[in-house]
Amino acid sequence: MKAAVLIFITLCLISGQVLCFSVFGCPGGSVMFKCMYKNESKTDDPHKEKYFCRDRSCKMAIISTDVQSRWVYNGRFALYDDENSRFFTVFIRNLTIEDEWEYTCGNKQTWSHNVKLVVSRNVCLGQICNVMFLVEMAIESTKPPKPRCGTSVIRERYLGQKKVTFHCEYDEKFKTHTKVFYRLNKDPVHVLNTSQSSQSSQSSEGKFILSDSHKDYFNVTIRNISAADGGVYLCGVERDESAHRPSETSITHITFIKEVHQNVNSKITSVQVQAYSSKSVFIDCTFPQTFRGNKKFIQKDSQMKIFVDEHNQWSRHDKVQMYDDPSEGRLKVFISDLTAADKATYRCGVKINDDEDLFSEIKLTVNQVDHFPASSKASAIIGESVKLTCNFPENHDMTVKHICKENQQKICESISSSEKKRFEFSASKAGVFTVSISNVSVRDAGVYWCGAETRHTHLTSVSLTNQHQLTPTSTYSTHKSHYICIYYRT
Secondary structure, eight states: OOOOOOOOOOEEEEEEEEEEEEEOOEEEEEEEEEEEEEESOOOGGGGEEEEEESSSSSSSSEEEEEOOHHHHHEEEEEEEEGGGGGGEEEEOSSOHHHOEEEEEEEETTTTTEEEEEEOOTTTSSSTGHHHHHHEOOSOOOSSOOOOOOBBBEEEEEEEEEEEEEEEOOOGGGTTTTTTTEEEEEOOOOOOOOOOOOOSEEEOOOOEEEEEOOOEEEEEEEEEEEOOGGEEEEEEEEEEOOOOOOOTTTTOOEEEEOOOEEEEEEEEEEEEEEEEESOOOEEEEOOOGGGTSSEEEEETTTSSSEEEEEEESSEEEEETEEEEEEEETTEEEEEEEEEOGGGGGGEEEEEOSEEEEEEEEEEEEEEEETSSSSEEEEEEEETTOOEEEEEOOOOOOOTEEEEEEEEOSSSSSEEETTTTTTGGGOOOOOOTTTEEEEEEEGGOOEEEEEEEEEEESSSEEEEEEEEEEEEEOOOOOSSSOOOOOOOOOOO
């Protein structure tokens, strides 16, 4: 849906008073403008009903309000009356060609302004091209795209994200103008400004930060995402009817870019994990550093959550073993001896507060594969090399070869970084690869597993396929014995 917001206002000046003005927009876009009170005393106009009508007679208002400092909605239309500032704001979303008309805004029986709304499919009509924008979520984008008339965007966030950032681009003519960021919700919109003399601005609590390049875009950053941060956001430029920086006496309006619909979810990610009957699967979940010390859990379908009570040690719950590493904000989960009954949707999560969890969703399937050997034994001469044969499922996408070694609790843990250089993988062929272990020593004795590792942004899974029992031996024990016989002559 096209939702670029294009506004150009022409003021009609009669007898020194602003009596009419025009607003330009494009189909699918939105407009926001102010209806200024006339210069009568404040006491003459207390809490009188404000309205916005489709014609000058105003026999039936599209929307009206008699409340202060609160948004009032009627479908696509909204009003916000700010008596202290002596104006009320009109906001119209999702414009259509049929919205083009002459409207009236004002106070019942006292004063009014005529508003001509022009909705044009030709976004380059007149000066409208000067205010084209594009918004793109770009936390680490190297160069924002060129300004254009774009679409409304939806952004998926998750609870606990440290920060999210998106670009708001503007025409170079407005690089010295004040930049504005609005959040639409049940309360008054939240406004942040950057001026010609400042490069950045932030809310009092540091939640929202604007940084302006004074070139052709500014960044909006939202910190520490919570459930309350979901909603509709707009960003734009404060301007008047000209392309020059407004003076202190100018009657200004806000030119917005497209809407950003921000959804905040409890689910970080959802992944498919394929594992194998009688084998094991290893899952490593990572969480935002904000919650690294919080209690973590695993949950199967809608069953009770299994929480980890201790840090930095493995704890067993039937065939499921878990390890909470608070320094890294990770939860490791190892499920052994898989059967068809283990097929389920799991949640690997962390407790945020009494009411909210943050989790990654794992959809685990358990396949019966007959051609994977149950186990094998291998021996190796100390100081030499040994090769282990491993099955590698060809239908695993975006996977890497993996080998791990069982600890005393029969949990298969990754090879340490200091030892990895002695382990070399061959290229897989017909679903088989080999692992070569060089310079074998006594410490290499034990049970090894190999398989397929899949890496996601916040979760890593390893589906184990083959078990190998490795026994290092000395050179002497691998050769035939030689006997020397001495004969004595009698």
